[in-house]
Amino acid sequence: MCNRDSGQIFYEGLGFIYLEIINFVKSEAEVEDELDKVFFMLKNMSTLKTLPRIMKSAVFQRFFQLASYAKLTKEERTMYDISLKRKWDAEAVRMYQEGLEEQLGGLEKQLEEAKKAVVSAEARGEHKKAMETALKLTKIGLSVKQIAEATGLSIEEIEKLK
Structure with missing residues (x-):
């Protein structure tokens, strides 16, 4: 909700939702929406060798490339x-x-x-x-x-x- 008072904007009712990745237990076959895809990727990134077929969008491909780069040793990166x-x-x-x-x-x-x-x-x-x-x-x-x-x-x- 947004209130305006003499040119200032105050936001009320904003909250945060915390998710512990360890508690995300869906398999690749159970992933339904984009948020599930993000959580699946974050949880399984360290074990993925290739990008799963459900994540062929450009955003996930770029994310996978960056994660793959981050896994490289210093010599491999060079x-x-x-x-x-x-x-x-x-x-x-x-x-x-x-x-x-x-x-x-x-x-x-x-x-x-x-x-x-x-x-x-x-x-x-x-x-x-x-x-x-x-x-x-x-x-x-x-x-x-x-x-x-x-x-x-x-x-x-x-x-x-x-």
């Missing part, structure tokens, strides 16, 4: 920690390498686009230069056919210059 660190390092290197490969792929794509832009710009420049040359040659009085041969432009393009 070896486990080194192994775990190597695994994490390898994963970090793999992720970094994937990132670099992704960036490299993006850069290669940009380079190809830049090459295409340069080729296109060169072609436009060459065409513009040929048009300027054709204009000069028309002023000199050369025939359209001669100008087309000299510049590589089509006869239609040259005729538009006149």
